[in-house]
Structure formats: structure tokens, C-alpha cells
Amino acid sequence: RRPSTGGQALFNATMSGMKKKLVFKFAKGFRGRAKNCxxxxxxxxxxxxxxxxxxxxxxxxxxxKIWIGQINAxxxxxxxxxxxxxxxxxxxxxxxxxxxxxELAENEPYSFESLVALIKPSITRLSIQKSNFExxxxxxxxxxxxxxxxxxxx
Amino acid sequence: xxxxxxxxxxxxxxxxxxxxxRIPRAWHLFNADxxxxxxxxxAAAHLLQGKHKPxxxxxxxxxxxxxxxxxxxxxxxxxxxxxxxxxxHTGYPGGLKEIAAKVMRDRKPERILERAIKGMLSNNPMMRxxxxxxxxxxxxxxxKHENQIAQIPQSxxxxxxxxxxxxxxxxxxxxxxxPDYDELLxxxxxxxxxxxxxxxxxxxxxxxxxx
Numbered sequence: 001r002r003p004s005t006g007g008q009a010l011f012n013a014t015m016s017g018m019k020k021k022l023v024f025k026f027a028k029g030f031r032g033r034a035k036n037c038x039x040x041x042x043x044x045x046x047x048x049x050x051x052x053x054x055x056x057x058x059x060x061x062x063x064x065k066i067w068i069g070q071i072n073a074x075x076x077x078x079x080x081x082x083x084x085x086x087x088x089x090x091x092x093x094x095x096x097x098x099x100x101x102x103e104l105a106e107n108e109p110y111s112f113e114s115l116v117a118l119i120k121p122s123i124t125r126l127s128i129q130k131s132n133f134e135x136x137x138x139x140x141x142x143x144x145x146x147x148x149x150x151x152x153x154x
Numbered sequence: 155x156x157x158x159x160x161x162x163x164x165x166x167x168x169x170x171x172x173x174x175x176r177i178p179r180a181w182h183l184f185n186a187d188x189x190x191x192x193x194x195x196x197a198a199a200h201l202l203q204g205k206h207k208p209x210x211x212x213x214x215x216x217x218x219x220x221x222x223x224x225x226x227x228x229x230x231x232x233x234x235x236x237x238x239x240x241x242x243h244t245g246y247p248g249g250l251k252e253i254a255a256k257v258m259r260d261r262k263p264e265r266i267l268e269r270a271i272k273g274m275l276s277n278n279p280m281m282r283x284x285x286x287x288x289x290x291x292x293x294x295x296x297x298k299h300e301n302q303i304a305q306i307p308q309s310x311x312x313x314x315x316x317x318x319x320x321x322x323x324x325x326x327x328x329x330x331x332x333p334d335y336d337e338l339l340x341x342x343x344x345x346x347x348x349x350x351x352x353x354x355x356x357x358x359x360x361x362x363x364x365x
Contacts, residue, residue, distance in 0.1 A: 066211060074208040105208035 067102035074105025088119025187224035199274035
């Protein structure tokens with residue numbers, strides 16, 4: 001058979017089409033006999049590729065979860081919950097995605113604060129989390145106040 | 155056998171190379187006198203996990219210290235002091251121990267809050283053990299962490315966002331530098347700016363002078 005070039009095309013449909021050398025190349029770092037014995041390695045490599053396929057899709061979901069939590073933490077500093085923050089951004093037609101918003105919240109706090117100031121007029125409800133800390137007898141971190149509105153004159 | 159030697163740096167160097175990943179931990183104080191157990195526990199668990207930080211990630215333990223004071227005087231709603239039962243089994247036959255919340259308060263009041271918070275933390279045993287060790291519950295007003303709570307950590311990287319006051323001049327100029335002027339200034343015939351940082355060009359006709 002002529003060997004095919006390219007990434008996906010290197011592997012034929014069945015595991016028997018994949019040569020031993022390639023199997024062992026994939027099996028580097030596996031545990032015990034799975035890296036040295038072809039019969040064991042072949043099964044573990046197949047499983048590893050299944051896990052990788054699933055992981056490529058899970059990675060996108062997990063990262064989005066993390067970003068949303070980080071944005072929530074960043075906007076809570078101004079008394080805004082994530083849902084209100086995103087609603088305000090949508091109203092002002094700010095197309096930043098969650099990845100960038102999380103990075104702003106972490107590394108560019110003043111830019112994030114300016115976003116909060118931009119959307120403040122389009123939001124009617126502030127979140128309850130800020131007041132819960134007072135109910136609960138919490139003295140410690142001082143959550144920042146909302147920055148004033150940006151009007152057209154300024 | 156490869157000829158490349160794997161380089162292992164000394165341990166001190168390896169740790170110092172990771173300084174940009176270090177997250178300072180803050181100390182928070184809760185006064186539980188008369189507050190509801192679940193609400194205190196929810197807020198404390200939120201802080202112990204570090205979910206109030208924009209740096210939050212479950213892969214790294216970014217939680218803070220929480221000190222809860224007056225745990226003896228915490229409150230349950232309804233009839234829970236009588237009806238809420240803490241159960242555990244010792245492993246021996248007939249060894250089911252049932253302790254009412256009222257009795258728990260007499261024996262060891264810290265356990266009520268500790269148990270509530272433990273159930274609200276993640277199930278990962280490594281994380282949960284570490285985070286619970288950062289929780290300090292005291293039955294009365296006295297606690298031994300006054301030194302830690304007085305000092306707020308300051309670092310170059312992250313903590314400035316939410317703990318220490320902002321220090322950038324541009325922000326202060328925009329929002330705080332020009333408060334409302336007193337009447338004295340108007341009486342002394344000083345020009346009154348319309349907006350803080352824009353010098354308004356006022357005409358002499360508009361400006362009345364009292365003599």
C-alpha cells in the first residue's frame with residue numbers, strides 16, 4: 001500500500017492499518033507494558049485517541065465555564081452579577097467574548113471598570129450579593145463602588 | 155539511551171521561577187452573632203474557594219483565610235435546634251450516633267458551622283482539606299488572628315484590584331479630584347468649573363460679583 005501523507009490520512013480506518021512504529025510513537029509515556037508491548041499499547045493508544053477526541057470538545061466547554069466564573073468575580077467587585085453585566089454589554093452592543101472579558105478582569109482592571117461604567121445606565125437592577133455580605137456580618141474586603149456614569153458632556 | 159541529560163534546577167530556583175503564579179491570601183472576618191447558619195456558611199465557602207477573585211481556577215488553590223467569630227450565637231430558623239440531627243456511624247454494630255443541633259451547640263459549637271461549610275466546598279479531598287484548614291471558627295468574640303487580620307496583603311500582581319485602594323492618578327482625577335466647591339469659593343469670586351476637569355470659559359456678564 002502506498003503510504004499516505006498528511007495528519008489524519010496517516011491513520012487508516014482500522015487499528016491494524018496503523019503500523020507498529022506509529023503505535024509505539026503514540027504510546028510514549030504510557031504506564032507499564034502499554035508503552036513497550038504492542039498488543040497492550042495498541043489498545044491503550046486507541047483509548048487515548050478517543051479521550052483526545054472527547055477532550056478537544058470538553059476543553060471548549062471547560063474554558064468557557066472558567067471564564068464566566070472569572071467575569072462574575074470581576075463584576076462582583078462593582079456589585080454587578082455576571083448576568084446583569086452581560087445583559088448590559090449586549091444592550092450597548094459590545095462584542096467582546098468571554099475569553100477577553102476574563103483576561104481584562106484579571107490583568108486590566110481599569111479597562112474592566114470602564115466597561116462597567118459604560119453599561120451602568122442600561123442596567124436597572126444591581127445584584128444582591130453585595131448586600132448579603134452585610135447581612136452575614138462580614139467585615140473585610142471592601143467591594144468597590146460603582147463608578148459614575150459617563151455622560152456625553154464628559 | 156539518550157545522551158541528553160535532563161537538567162534539574164535546584165529546588166529554590168524552581169520555586170522562585172513560579173512567583174508570577176503566586177496568589178496572596180487574605181484574611182476575612184465574619185461575626186456570626188445572630189446570623190443564619192447557611193447564609194454565613196455560603197459566604198464563607200465562596201471566599202474559601204477564592205471565587206471572589208478574577209484569578210479563580212479550580213486547578214490552583216486560590217482561596218483565602220476565613221475567621222468566624224461568635225459561632226456559639228449563630229442561629230437556625232424554625233425548629234432546627236431540636237429537629238436537626240447530625241448523624242454518624244462509628245463502624246461498630248449499633249453504632250449510629252445521633253446528635254441534635256442543640257446538643258452540638260453545648261458540646262462543640264464550632265462544628266455546626268464547620269460541617270455546614272464543609273458540605274458547601276468541592277468534593278476534591280485535597281482541596282477540601284486545605285480549604286478547611288484555612289477556616290478558623292471561634293465560639294466567642296476572642297480569636298487569635300488579630301495580627302493576620304490587621305495586615306492586608308499587598309502585591310504587585312493581583313490584589314490591588316479588590317483589596318487596596320486604587321492609586322492611578324488618572325482615575326482619581328476623573329472621579330475624585332474635583333468635589334463640590336464650597337460657598338466660600340463663590341464668595342471669593344473664584345471661577346466655578348462646570349465639569350471637574352474642563353475649564354469653562356465664563357463670560358463676565360454671567361458672573362455676578364457681590365460688593
